[in-house]
Amino acid sequence: MAGLIPESFIEELLGRTEIVELIERHVPLKRAGREFQACCPFHDEKTPSFTVSPQKQFYHCFGCGAHGSAIGFLMNYEGLEFVDAVEELARMAGLTVPREAGSAQRPDDSLYEILDRANQFYQEQLRGHPEAADYLKQRGLSGEIALEFEIGFAPAGWDNLLKHLGEGKETEALLRRAGMLSEGKSGSYDKFRQRVMFPIHDRRGRVIAFGGRAMKDDGPKYLNSPETELFHKGRELYGLYRARKGQARLDRIIVVEGYMDVVALAQFGFDNCVATLGTATTGDHAELVFRAADEVVYCFDGDKAGRKAAWRALESTLPRLREGRQARFLFLPDGEDPDSMVRSKGAEEFTKMLETAQPLSEFFFRHFTAMVDMDSIDGRARLVELARPPLQTMPEGVFRDMMMEQLEALAKHRLEDDRDPAPVRKSRPRLDKAAQLQQRTPLRLALAHLVQNPSLVEWVSESSKLKDCDLQGMEIYHELIDFCSKHPNMTTAQLLEIWRDHPAQPHLQTLATWSLEGEKKQQAQEFRDAMTSLELQWTDTLIGRLQKTVDQDSTEKKLQLDLLLRRQELKQALAGEEK
Numbered sequence: 001m002a003g004l005i006p007e008s009f010i011e012e013l014l015g016r017t018e019i020v021e022l023i024e025r026h027v028p029l030k031r032a033g034r035e036f037q038a039c040c041p042f043h044d045e046k047t048p049s050f051t052v053s054p055q056k057q058f059y060h061c062f063g064c065g066a067h068g069s070a071i072g073f074l075m076n077y078e079g080l081e082f083v084d085a086v087e088e089l090a091r092m093a094g095l096t097v098p099r100e101a102g103s104a105q106r107p108d109d110s111l112y113e114i115l116d117r118a119n120q121f122y123q124e125q126l127r128g129h130p131e132a133a134d135y136l137k138q139r140g141l142s143g144e145i146a147l148e149f150e151i152g153f154a155p156a157g158w159d160n161l162l163k164h165l166g167e168g169k170e171t172e173a174l175l176r177r178a179g180m181l182s183e184g185k186s187g188s189y190d191k192f193r194q195r196v197m198f199p200i201h202d203r204r205g206r207v208i209a210f211g212g213r214a215m216k217d218d219g220p221k222y223l224n225s226p227e228t229e230l231f232h233k234g235r236e237l238y239g240l241y242r243a244r245k246g247q248a249r250l251d252r253i254i255v256v257e258g259y260m261d262v263v264a265l266a267q268f269g270f271d272n273c274v275a276t277l278g279t280a281t282t283g284d285h286a287e288l289v290f291r292a293a294d295e296v297v298y299c300f301d302g303d304k305a306g307r308k309a310a311w312r313a314l315e316s317t318l319p320r321l322r323e324g325r326q327a328r329f330l331f332l333p334d335g336e337d338p339d340s341m342v343r344s345k346g347a348e349e350f351t352k353m354l355e356t357a358q359p360l361s362e363f364f365f366r367h368f369t370a371m372v373d374m375d376s377i378d379g380r381a382r383l384v385e386l387a388r389p390p391l392q393t394m395p396e397g398v399f400r401d402m403m404m405e406q407l408e409a410l411a412k413h414r415l416e417d418d419r420d421p422a423p424v425r426k427s428r429p430r431l432d433k434a435a436q437l438q439q440r441t442p443l444r445l446a447l448a449h450l451v452q453n454p455s456l457v458e459w460v461s462e463s464s465k466l467k468d469c470d471l472q473g474m475e476i477y478h479e480l481i482d483f484c485s486k487h488p489n490m491t492t493a494q495l496l497e498i499w500r501d502h503p504a505q506p507h508l509q510t511l512a513t514w515s516l517e518g519e520k521k522q523q524a525q526e527f528r529d530a531m532t533s534l535e536l537q538w539t540d541t542l543i544g545r546l547q548k549t550v551d552q553d554s555t556e557k558k559l560q561l562d563l564l565l566r567r568q569e570l571k572q573a574l575a576g577e578e579k
């Protein structure tokens, strides 16, 4: 279920990884009873509510609700995708990730290697070409920052890179796969020529592509690597690796349009900037950004194209605006970009501009109220028609409710003296509400025990398997019991990772965070009680169903009697009559 990586490997990997050790490398942990505690790396707090359980191999924060296995921790902390997190953990454990037969080949290391060598080459060339270094100086970049961003130079000519990396079919094929060549009538030639080169790193810091800025006015001003096995524009952000280096959470992340902006802002101390790579902001981008910070400021040109780009960003952001996340929009005056802005205004002024940027709600409602005649009923009805569908893409929660209310208010009343709609204020993240609201029904309690301690499956008797029970949620109960009987020695983390793609997994994750008191013996008792209560619930349902049958024949009467007897037994069991 874990994609193309065999389940058995995920199990082995988590079996060899000690989550306490892994997390300790990033967050100092203190022992507290059976668990370890720390101030949460995923939200601001003064008293620790982040706990790590060696038994479950699982972490959970009671403050913000963050939770998961060692794999989940790396995904969350370093912003890695699932496969990358698995590879990273495997590297630490000295294991190689096997691939299931028939799965798409992972790009081999030689591809990363050749891009790395290209990167070295371009940087050497920058040192050898004063005109390129001068150009950067002219743009106001220091040598230090150029070095930090590994900025290089692709000299004029058709085959500099090809020649330097060694001609030959193999190298050429690799360079082609890496998107570094163009094809002409008489063969391949260097794609990037006479350009300042910006290497693009993936979230693990490996070079996967380049962006090149023209120094002369021929050809496109910016040229990016094409999509390759390694590089997918819609999923990468320039500068993200550097911005996140060594930090789990940033307070804020700034999304700008070009890599020059990222570099220039970094020179002024803004280390939290990223740029999309010649594409509109996608949903993947928005997700990446929110994994790194709770607040994002989209910084766009104030012209028509900039506003259009901002609207696309807003549409990609709405479905990801969970509790505690917020987005703002900063539109720059005509003819300005972040680079020129920070130079003319200075860092302090630019920070102020970021802090007072338009909240998403304001941008959203202004966009629509400008499109309709707010003075007429028809216009206001149109407003509702236009604004509701995008609002419906938002996750349920306080913020969405407030946006809906604002829309209703706008539809009902004409805006007084044409004032802008008041921005909707975001509330602070609520405490793990979902978990708190989960009522401890017998079924959920039984599932929680099993997820937290799969070996409890030994207490499941034939009758408590409730094979024919069709109550809501029972499929998962049956499936989980079946799974645990096959893997009684799994940890919570292993189980959840193997169930990662199962539709019920998020529910099980929540149940894994429930605190279940007592030692193992007491927990076993509680688990059995939960199963007994569940069976009782089912027995009552069956009795109820039988009572509804008008013409009861003798078989049904007999069955009813049996059930009533069983009910009696179950009640007694719960009252503590066994042993």
Ligand SMILES: [Zn+2]
Pocket: 040, 041, 042, 043, 050, 061, 062, 063, 064, 065, 066
């Ligand atoms: Zn937290």
